[in-house]
Amino acid sequence: MPTVAIVGAGVAGLGAAYRLRETDAEVIVFERRESVGGRAATRRRNGCTVDVGANYCKDGDDRVARLLREELSDGLVEADGPVWTFDADGEISEGRGDDGSKWTYREGLAALGDRLRAASDAAVRTGTEVTGLARDGDRWRVETRDVGGSVDGDGDGATVRADAVVLTPPGPTTADLLADSELGDDGLRSTLVEAASAVPYRTILSVALGYGDRIEAPYYALVNADKGHDLGWVAREECKPGHVPDGESVLVVQPAPEWSRRRYDDTDDELAAAAAERAADLLDDTARERFDWAEVVRWREALPDAGADREALDRGADAGLFFAGDWVVGEGRLHAALASGLDAGDRVDADR
Template sequence: MADDIAIVGAGAAGAGAAYALADADATITVFEKSRGVCGRAATRRRDDCRYDHGANYLKSDDDRVSGLVTEELDTEGLVDIAEPVWVFDADGEISEGRDADDHKWTYESGITQLAKRLFDRTDATVENGVRVSEPVRENEGWRLYDTDHEDLGHFDAVLLTPPAPQTADLLGCANWEHKLCRELREAVAVVPYRTIVTAVLHYPFEMDRPYYALVNTDDEHDVGWLSREECKDGHVPDGESLLIVQMSPDWSVDHYDDADETITTDAAEQAADLLDDQRLTDPDWTDTQNWRYALADDGVADEVVDRAADHGLYLAGDWVAGEARVHAALRNGLETGARIADR
């Protein structure tokens, strides 16, 4: 008899797990709290622009992931950003970086396409707008409930992929009187995260720079990352520029609750100073996104994850892999999906 498997979260890890389970004798249901997929690898559209305002691209640091993106999945519209990432220091001094030969992949329609193409290769049902709030241990499996205490069904195995603090909250609500549940929650809850506030700045003119992005290397600048979406085919119309300005974790924590206009005004001034172009203080439209749990700075112990799997409860994500990168989350999802298929 086929297993019923629930995946909580439709980010890169959840999509990777569903892909790995595509040929398993199982019915897969994915519960995603937002309206889209791919989590922090997110894409928005506005005024003929597409922009990746969370994770900006997928790196080629993992052979399994690279083969998946370039050989197994549909490659139509796949974009390999040609321009390099340069660096800058606390004084705003810009210098050449070291990744000129690295692949930096996204899609003409945005990096969200990664999860969409993975799910398209499966029979998984993705339920958007569903926030799981309570996993209940029941009959050698799990029953899930949403925030309205609506019964989402009984599952033989459950995979949790939200950021570690949100996964810890789910474990805290679990009706599972087992020492492991407490140990698991404590281990997950202490995974540290960096908070990032992103400002999106659009301009009705072109910029000529030899780099795609700048990254701060000493963690002493208010800007942590600045990138140019016009370097991605299909993202920005000719004659326009679109900057993604991700503020430093310290700045982001201090200004997390600021008004959008305050955030974009400060980000625009910082971008103008960094790029030595005062035109950038006056974008013609802007957008923002606050990521409270943007980047995991550590992982969770393998031993605890293994013990949870013995009870049909699985964990996946960049915080399980111990590396805050899209390719790490995807690889961990692929591995965890294969592990579930072998159970």
């Protein structure tokens, strides 16, 4: 039985595992964190469910839309309301013309990762970091170390033999892993490292602000269209069924990348106060400066600003090395990452 090792249990890695579920391959997914789903992340606070990474999954890919509507549909809900825009001066305008389905789950977007994990039937080893790869004849040695967490199977640091490897971490992380690996071809390694490290990333903070009263507005969210404001995104989590108790509100405020980089190391209290002040100014509602609670999440490598050189990455296929993730396709959207994982699974299956 062939073995496929997948590095990273975000939706790209889990998508690849899902695609391989009906093959004869043994699929093992390694995830450094203790949870799966990557930026499909959810926090729970004061009776509220808040999506603090990706805010929803769009219907931008037919395969992904079908998967969510069918096999992964349990608990699926849509954010209610359109997305409006604002400019550098804080002027709010109606609509932006791309208000398709905005899916999450009643228990939060993290459920997407949990459902993919269950549907894939793969062995998922959380709390397990892949520290190196080595080409050994026509197979791979996958070196791991245990960094804690729950494990399906034996999670101790170990060497796993695999016939194919799928790499899904962000480009810079993938580049570092490749640089420390033995691919059996230094030219191939340098080509892949260069392709992965060249992908630029945005740093984004995500600040959830809880309020004891309901904010009334004709939109679900506001997005900065001209990239000239300190804030990039402000969303009303109460527009998602089951996320916020009646009569309360939660604003999910995501500052612009430059603001996020500049203030990344500020304390949570400082970030929450600053985000609330800027959101109150944008909404022209001084009451939003006073919140009941806050949750701050930092995403150092949040979204890619471009895609990798696909031709360069494709060179890895001859050695049984494949890539997936939003950085591969150059679109920082959840549906794009999942579609990329499905594509990688297709390629692994076709290559065997």
